[in-house]
Amino acid sequence: MKRLAAVAAVLMLVTACSDEPPRLHDPGYGAGRGIYDTRPDTPYTFHEMTLCLNEPGSAVVTDVAPIEPAGGFEVLGFSVLPVEGPFVGHLGEPTQRMADAGYPADGPMVVDDVCPDEQSGEGGTVFTLAVEVAHTDPAAGSASGFLVTYESGGETLTVVKPFGISLCAAPQQDPPPPECETRIVEPD
Numbered sequence: 001m002k003r004l005a006a007v008a009a010v011l012m013l014v015t016a017c018s019d020e021p022p023r024l025h026d027p028g029y030g031a032g033r034g035i036y037d038t039r040p041d042t043p044y045t046f047h048e049m050t051l052c053l054n055e056p057g058s059a060v061v062t063d064v065a066p067i068e069p070a071g072g073f074e075v076l077g078f079s080v081l082p083v084e085g086p087f088v089g090h091l092g093e094p095t096q097r098m099a100d101a102g103y104p105a106d107g108p109m110v111v112d113d114v115c116p117d118e119q120s121g122e123g124g125t126v127f128t129l130a131v132e133v134a135h136t137d138p139a140a141g142s143a144s145g146f147l148v149t150y151e152s153g154g155e156t157l158t159v160v161k162p163f164g165i166s167l168c169a170a171p172q173q174d175p176p177p178p179e180c181e182t183r184i185v186e187p188d
Contacts, residue, residue, distance in 0.1 A: 021153020022057030025115045030145065030162030032182035035094055036172040040136050043076055044094045045101070049129040049146070049161045051080065052115035059152040061109040064131055066143035067160065067185050072136025073143050073167070079103035080111060083126045091130070098130050111150075135167045140177075142166040145185035162187045 033046060053059060064078040079098045091101045099105045113125035129148070135141020145162040168180035 021155050021157070022053040022055045022059060023152065023157060024059055024111065024148065024150060024159045025052050025054050026159050026187065028187050030164065030184040030187060032164030032166070032184045034166035034168060034176065034180060034182040036168045036170060036180070038135070038140075038167040038169055040072070040138055040141075040169070041134055042095075043097065043132045043134050044167060045091055045096055045098055045130055045132045046094065046163075046165055047091050047101075047128050047130040049131070049163050050083070051111045051127045051129050051148070052113060052124060053111060054115065056114055057152060058110055058112040059150045059157075061111065061129070061148060061150045062156075063147075063149040064129070065147045065149070066133070067145040067147055068183065069141070069143045070137075071139065071141030071167075071179070072134075073141035073165075074134060074136075075146070076132040076134055077105075078109065078132070079105070079130045080109040080127050081130070082113075083128055098132055101130075103130050129161070133165060133167070138169060140166065140168045140170075140179040142179075142181075142183060144183040160185060160187060 064075050081103050111127045116124040144164045148159050162185045164182045164184040166182040
């Protein structure tokens with residue numbers, strides 16, 4: 001009888017888990033990038049963040065918002081594109097616009113494949129999340145990461161991408177001025 005109850009509990013757990021919508025994978029670690037000699041109100045594009053699903057299905061990215069923005073830092077636009085070949089990004093320079101690098105400018109931003117196997121790298125597809133950002137402060141603007149909002153399985157969900165960006169008006173220097181340091185949000 002105890003064995004039957006245990007089997008029933010496992011089946012209920014499996015059934016409950018299978019009702020969860022596919023989620024965007026969270027790698028659990030952060031990174032960052034800073035650039036110097038930036039100008040206020042000028043768009044800069046970054047493409048180092050990646051997206052893929054934890055299980056088969058699809059997700060539509062609906063919004064990307066900065067976490068802990070400073071210096072008038074804002075997201076001007078975002079786009080999603082599958083990675084082709086060994087390169088994650090499609091941009092040559094941060095001043096290149098997303099559309100010029102082949103990122104879709106409109107329509108649904110769909111992630112529709114699982115992550116490649118962590119051990120072998122086989123199977124699945126990684127998608128690049130590109131963001132165009134700007135700052136209004138004359139000295140610098142920054143964010144410690146991005147909150148990605150998406151729809152999957154009829155639910156609205158979010159994932160934190162701990163990718164810090166610093167846009168610094170000063171020329172490159174070591175150490176960087178405090179307003180130019182790249183901060184990275186702690187992943188949950």
